[in-house]
Amino acid sequence: MADLRTNFAGIKSPNPFWLASGPPTDKAYNVNRAFEAGWGGVVWKTVGDPIINTTSRYWANDHNNSHVAGFTNIELISDRPIDVNLREIKEVKKNWPDRAVVVSLMVPCTEPDWEDILVKVNETDADGIELNFGCPHGMSERGMGASVGQVPEYVEMVSRWAKKHSNMPVIVKLTPNITDILAPAAAAKAGGADAVSLINTVASIVSVDLDTMSPLPSVNGKGSHGGYCGPAVRPIALRMVGDIARDEKIAGIPISGIGGVGTWHDAAEFIALDCGTVQVCTAVMHHGFRIVSDMVDGLSNWMDSKEYPTIDSFRGQAVPNFVRWEELDMNYELLARINQDTCIECGKCHIACEDTAHQAISMKRTNGSRTYEVIDEECVGCNLCALVCPVENCITMYAVENKKPYLAWQDDPRNPANAAAAE
Amino acid sequence: MSHPDIAAGRRDAAGYAELNTDSKPPLNSGQAVIEASRCYYCFDAPCVEACPTGIDIPGFIGKISSGNIRGAALDILEPNIFGGMCARVCPTEVLCEQVCVRTAQEEKPVTIGLLQRHATDQFFATNEQPFTRAADTGKKIAVVGAGPAGLSAAHRLSRFGHSVTVFEALSKPGGLNEYGIAAYKVPNMFAQKEASFILGLGGIEVQYGKALGSEITLGDLRNDFDAVFLGMGQFGVRALEDEGAELGGVVPAVKFIAELRQAGDLSKLPVGRKIVVIGGGNTAIDVAVQSHRLGAEDVTIVYRRGPEQMSATGHEQEFAKSDGVRIRHWAKPSRVIGEDGHVTGVEFERTRANSNGGIEGTGDTYELPADTVFIAIGQMFEGTPLDGDSLDGDTLEIQSGRIQVGEAGATSLQGVYAGGDCVAGEDLTVQAVEDGKQAAIAIDQYLKG
Ligand SMILES: Cc1cc2nc3c(=O)[nH]c(=O)nc-3n(C[C@H](O)[C@H](O)[C@H](O)COP(=O)(O)OP(=O)(O)OC[C@H]3O[C@@H](n4cnc5c(N)ncnc54)[C@H](O)[C@@H]3O)c2cc1C
Ligand SMILES: Cc1cc2nc3c(=O)[nH]c(=O)nc-3n(C[C@H](O)[C@H](O)[C@H](O)COP(=O)(O)O)c2cc1C
Ligand code: SF4
Numbered sequence: 001m002a003d004l005r006t007n008f009a010g011i012k013s014p015n016p017f018w019l020a021s022g023p024p025t026d027k028a029y030n031v032n033r034a035f036e037a038g039w040g041g042v043v044w045k046t047v048g049d050p051i052i053n054t055t056s057r058y059w060a061n062d063h064n065n066s067h068v069a070g071f072t073n074i075e076l077i078s079d080r081p082i083d084v085n086l087r088e089i090k091e092v093k094k095n096w097p098d099r100a101v102v103v104s105l106m107v108p109c110t111e112p113d114w115e116d117i118l119v120k121v122n123e124t125d126a127d128g129i130e131l132n133f134g135c136p137h138g139m140s141e142r143g144m145g146a147s148v149g150q151v152p153e154y155v156e157m158v159s160r161w162a163k164k165h166s167n168m169p170v171i172v173k174l175t176p177n178i179t180d181i182l183a184p185a186a187a188a189k190a191g192g193a194d195a196v197s198l199i200n201t202v203a204s205i206v207s208v209d210l211d212t213m214s215p216l217p218s219v220n221g222k223g224s225h226g227g228y229c230g231p232a233v234r235p236i237a238l239r240m241v242g243d244i245a246r247d248e249k250i251a252g253i254p255i256s257g258i259g260g261v262g263t264w265h266d267a268a269e270f271i272a273l274d275c276g277t278v279q280v281c282t283a284v285m286h287h288g289f290r291i292v293s294d295m296v297d298g299l300s301n302w303m304d305s306k307e308y309p310t311i312d313s314f315r316g317q318a319v320p321n322f323v324r325w326e327e328l329d330m331n332y333e334l335l336a337r338i339n340q341d342t343c344i345e346c347g348k349c350h351i352a353c354e355d356t357a358h359q360a361i362s363m364k365r366t367n368g369s370r371t372y373e374v375i376d377e378e379c380v381g382c383n384l385c386a387l388v389c390p391v392e393n394c395i396t397m398y399a400v401e402n403k404k405p406y407l408a409w410q411d412d413p414r415n416p417a418n419a420a421a422a423e
Numbered sequence: 424m425s426h427p428d429i430a431a432g433r434r435d436a437a438g439y440a441e442l443n444t445d446s447k448p449p450l451n452s453g454q455a456v457i458e459a460s461r462c463y464y465c466f467d468a469p470c471v472e473a474c475p476t477g478i479d480i481p482g483f484i485g486k487i488s489s490g491n492i493r494g495a496a497l498d499i500l501e502p503n504i505f506g507g508m509c510a511r512v513c514p515t516e517v518l519c520e521q522v523c524v525r526t527a528q529e530e531k532p533v534t535i536g537l538l539q540r541h542a543t544d545q546f547f548a549t550n551e552q553p554f555t556r557a558a559d560t561g562k563k564i565a566v567v568g569a570g571p572a573g574l575s576a577a578h579r580l581s582r583f584g585h586s587v588t589v590f591e592a593l594s595k596p597g598g599l600n601e602y603g604i605a606a607y608k609v610p611n612m613f614a615q616k617e618a619s620f621i622l623g624l625g626g627i628e629v630q631y632g633k634a635l636g637s638e639i640t641l642g643d644l645r646n647d648f649d650a651v652f653l654g655m656g657q658f659g660v661r662a663l664e665d666e667g668a669e670l671g672g673v674v675p676a677v678k679f680i681a682e683l684r685q686a687g688d689l690s691k692l693p694v695g696r697k698i699v700v701i702g703g704g705n706t707a708i709d710v711a712v713q714s715h716r717l718g719a720e721d722v723t724i725v726y727r728r729g730p731e732q733m734s735a736t737g738h739e740q741e742f743a744k745s746d747g748v749r750i751r752h753w754a755k756p757s758r759v760i761g762e763d764g765h766v767t768g769v770e771f772e773r774t775r776a777n778s779n780g781g782i783e784g785t786g787d788t789y790e791l792p793a794d795t796v797f798i799a800i801g802q803m804f805e806g807t808p809l810d811g812d813s814l815d816g817d818t819l820e821i822q823s824g825r826i827q828v829g830e831a832g833a834t835s836l837q838g839v840y841a842g843g844d845c846v847a848g849e850d851l852t853v854q855a856v857e858d859g860k861q862a863a864i865a866i867d868q869y870l871k872g
Contacts, residue, residue, distance in 0.1 A: 263488075293494075293498075297486075298486065301494055302491075392453035
C-alpha cells in the first residue's frame, strides 16, 4: 500500500487531497462531512469582512453531453462574520487533529487590516493561511483579490506582512488572470511566502442567453463576468504550475495545484508537475464529497502498480520533460497507422486530415464498404486522426526508426538562422 | 416405437462449444469506459437499494471511468464476495438495472451487470488476494453447505478472525453455482476459480462428503462449535404426482443440469429428441435451452399459468424463445403416457384463471409427444438432515418447508443461524450471499456477547 501522507510546507495531511476555498468549505457542517468522507485537508472559504451575494450565482457549460465541462460563479468571499468562522475553524481543527485546516484570507490592502485578522487567526490553531489574491470578480473592484494578485509589488508586500504577523505557514494563492505567472510567483517568494497555490478562477463570460441577451448567470436580466473553473481550466492550471516548477529562480517552492481536479488521475498529473497537494472545488460541487474515495484508492493503486511508495517518489518527475519548444527533437518522426480490423468506417480521420491537415488519409469504396489508409509520404505525424478516431487504439502513432540522433532546432539545417550562418 | 430416441453426439464441436460460451459476452475496456460514462453517478441511487448486497454501484462505475479498476473491483467484492458470479447470473433486469434512472429517461439502463463483470474479471486476472483476516479470536464456527450462502458466511467470519469449518455433502464447493447455474452463464470453470479465490483467504477448512443428517448432526455441531450457520439450500426435488410420473425418461430438471455441468465431454451426454419441460421458473428455462443446445430437436416448456406469472423473467423467456424453445401457457399435466416403461408423451389439460386467483382445469386436453420430460416445478428443502437430532429438547422451527428465521438469519436455536435457499425469500444467488454476510455479522456480534 502506497503511503499518501504529505508534508506541505510543514502542513501535514493523511493524503494530498484538499478542498479548495469555496462553498464546500464555508462552515463546520460541510467541513466535518468532508473529513468524514476522507478528505486530507481543507482551505476554509475565504474569511474577511462579510459580504452579500446575489441570487443566481453559478452557470456551467456542457460539452458533448458531458455536464459541467466548465463552471463559473459570481460569488464573493464568506458571507459569515469573521468571529463565527474563526470559532468554527478552531473547533474543527480540535476535532480533526490529523487533517490539514488552512484559513483563506482577504482584507483590504493595508498592514493594520492584515495584522488585525492575522492575530485572530493565530488563535485558531489552524495549520496555515492562504492569501486569496485571486478572486477575479466583485472583490477586485474593491481593491482586493485579483487586483492585488495582478500587481507583483503588492503580492510581495502583503506576503511580507503575513509572514510578519502570522505564526503559520503562508500560502499565496495566485490568479491566472495575468500574462506571466512567474512574476507574482517570484514576488510571493521574495515576500517570504512558504508556498504558492494555483490557479484561482479565470475571468470569463461562460454563456449568453440569446432570448434575454443577458450574460449567464443572469441577475434580473444582467450578468457580470465570473470566475471560470472545473475540467475546462485544468490545462491552463497545469501549464502555470509547470512554469513555476521548472523556473530556476522559483523552483522548489511548495506548490498546491488547483483547477479542474476531479479524479486521482488529474491529481497525479499535478503531482508529476511538482505539486505537493491538490485542491478541489468544482468536482465536489458537481458530485459531492464521496469522490474522494476514488481519489484515495485510485492514486494508491496506481502508485502501487508503478512501485511509487510515497507521493514524493514521483512528485516533479514530469518537470525535466517539460521543456521549451527549441529543445524538442527535430529528428523524431511519427506516422499514423489505421487498424483495419477495428475500423468502424466512420470517416472522421479522413475528413479531418483531408480538410484541415495534410491530405494523408485515402478513402476507397468497394461494394459499399469503406477503407481508409494512411499515405505515409504525406503524413506529418500530427496525431489529429488518432485524436478524432472514436475507437480506442484503432489509429496508433508509431515512431519511425530513422536512426537519426537528437537534433535541436538551433542545430537544424532547416533553421533559417543556420542557413544564414553557413553562407 | 422400440426404444426412446435418446442419444449423445447430436451436435458438432462448434455446437457444443456454444453451450460453454458466454451468452452475454463481456465488455472490452473501450466498451466498458463508454458504458460507464452513461452512469449519472446518482446520489442515494435506486440501483444500490435494488441490489440485495448493497454494492455502491455509481461508486464502482465512476472508478471504471477513472481507470481505477482495482478500486472498482474491491468496492464490489467488499459487500459481495461473489461479485463475479452475481455479475453473470443476477437477473439484473428485475434488480439494479430495472431501477436505473436511465430506464425512466430512455428505456435503456446502464448495463451494471456487465460493468461489474468487467471490473471483477480484470481484478481476478491479477491473482491478488486483497482480503486479510483479523487476529485469531479462538472461536470456532461450523457452516453447513459450501454454496453461495455458506461460503459468503465463511469468508466474512474468517475475516473477523474466527476459524471456520464447512461441512459439504458433495465433493466440490460452490453449491448451485457449480451444479445448477446454466453452463453458458458461467463458462471456463468460473465457479471453481471463484471458490478458490474465496477459500484462498485462509481460516476456512472445508470437509467434503460430510452431510448433515448422515455423517454429522446439528446436535454435534452445537456441542463442538461456538456457533453454526446452515446454508444447505434446497436439494430436494419436488416430484410430479400425476399418473405415469414413475416412467423412464421423466427426470428432475436439476438432476440433468447437474450432470451437464459436471460432464467433462458434452458430446458424450445423451439427450432426447422431443423434450417437454414442466414448470415456469429459471430451472425450466435453463434445462430447455441447454437441452436444445445439446441437439434436442423439439423443446417445449408448458406452464400452467400465463407469461406474467412465470417466475422466469420476461428477459429469460425471450432468451429461451430466441434460442428456439417453445413456451406454451395455461395447461397442466394430467397424465404421463408411456410404452415399455418409458415415456412417449404427456397429456395436458388446458387451464384458466378462476375467480379466487387460482387456476382450474377446463376439461379440454391435448397431447405432446416426448421422449424426455423434465420436471422443474420447484426444489424443496430436504428436511431429513434436521430430523432425529439430539437437540436436548430444543427444536429448530420450520415453516412451509423452510427454516424459520428472524433478524439476520437467527433461527429458533440459540447460536444457530441460517440463510440462502433453505430459508424463505427470493431464491437468488445474490440473496444467498447477502444472507450469509448478514448472518456472519450477527454471529460475530453474538460471540462478542
Ligand atoms: C437450475 C437453477 C438455475 C438457477 N439460476 C439462477 C440464476 O441464473 N441466477 C440466480 O441468481 N439464481 C439462480 N438460481 C438460484 C440460485 O442458484 C440459488 O438461489 C443459490 O444457489 C442458493 O444458494 P445457497 O447457498 O442457499 O444454496 P445452494 O447453492 O443450493 O448450496 C447449498 C450447498 O449445501 C450442500 N448441502 C445440501 N444439503 C446438505 C447437507 N445435508 N449437509 C451438508 N451439505 C449440504 C449442497 O451440496 C450445496 O453445496 C438457480 C437455481 C437453479 C436450481
Ligand atoms: C462558487 C465558488 C466560490 C469560490 N470562492 C472562493 C473563495 O472564497 N476564495 C478562494 O480563494 N477561491 C474561491 N474559489 C476558487 C476555488 O477555490 C478554486 O481555486 C477554483 O474553483 C479552481 O478549482 P476547481 O476547478 O477545482 O473548481 C471559488 C470557486 C467557486 C466555484
Ligand atoms: S443547490 Fe440548493 S441552494 Fe442552490 S438553488 Fe438548488 S436548492 Fe437552492
